[in-house]
Amino acid sequence: MSARANILGKLRNSLAGTTPRPDEFDERLVTAPWRYAPEDRIDRLRSLMEAVHTEVHPCRSDNWPELVAELLNKRNLTNLLCAPSREHGRALQAHFEATEQKVELLAYDQPVEAWKEELFWNVEASLTGTLGGIAATGTLVLWPDRHEPRLMSLVPPVHIALLKASEIHDNLYDMMVAQDWAAGLPTNVLLVSGPSKTADIEQVLAYGAHGPRELIVLVLEDA
Template sequence: MSAKHTILGKLRKSLAGTTPVPDNFDEALVTEIYTYPAEQRIPQLRKLMEAVHTEIHLTSAADWPGLLEKLLQDRQLPGLLIAPDTPHGRRITEHWANNPQLPTLKAYDRPVEAWKAELFNDTPASLTATLGAIAATGSLIIWPTPQEPRLMSLVPPVHFALLKASEIYDNFYQVQQQFAWAQGMPTNALLVSGPSKTADIEQVLAYGAHGPKDLVVLILEDQ
């Protein structure tokens, strides 16, 4: 028998004859004070995210590719990393096909080992989707996938994130219930409120030290 099974066996044996402590969890304590009318979710999220230097833009499902085009050109960004096999990746590819003068699209379609230097040194911006957002904390929920891995939102200096207004949740508890995390925790769910920042020892706030220097969120208001 392994040491693990021996330890667990002793723990279970020690509980014999005991009575479980009642679970007095009160759901209202983590939901009622962090619940918002539908029309307040975007303003609440925006207030908190802009307070930590996140840039927010309201747009629609029809117009977001044009807005993204303008934001890239305003920043004079020469390229954009996309996940070509995602719905938004295909959408932006179609939009770009009609505008050959736009910044170069770069596809994340190979193992990182095959192009690590290019990814880290010559990829100025990326576009990813989100699983939703949390109004109470001003956080995006980023859910990496094999098509859209974590490095897409971590490495490029500018991260553009798509968020559907209908997927802004009131609080973290609501998110856990919505996606049944109690039945199986996700392997790599991320809560992101703003660009990377650190103060380190000298207490001088710097952005972009451990991730994107700029986080730009496009909120799609169409239902």
């Protein structure tokens, strides 16, 4: 018998004849203080995010690519990293091709070791989807995967995030239950409330030291 099996066996035997303690968790403790009328969720999330220098734009689900092009041109950005395998990536690519945009669309389609130099020094902006938003804290929830790795939202100086208005929940617990996180948790979850910021010993706040200096959220309403 291996040491591992021996230890587990002792733990199981130690529970013989015992009765499991009842689950006394009361979800109201983590949800009751953080409830909002459905029509107030967007305004609350927006006010909290804008308070920490996030740029929030409500738009329709059928015209957001136009707004992305406008935001990029306004900042004189020449490239944008996106995921062409995702529906929003394909929609953005189709719009840029149809309108002959000068911004170059880049794809995260190779291991980071193969293009680390370009990713960290030449990519000017990125666009990703989100899993949803949390009204209580003004937070975006991202589940990075092989199509949209976490470096897409952490490295480029400007991060544009797409958030469906229908996926804004009152609090994190409600989101976890509604989306059944218990059925399969991701290896990594990102909770994002604003652009990267840090303060030195003199309490001077600087943006972009450890990630994007600008966070732009497009809240997509049904067309």
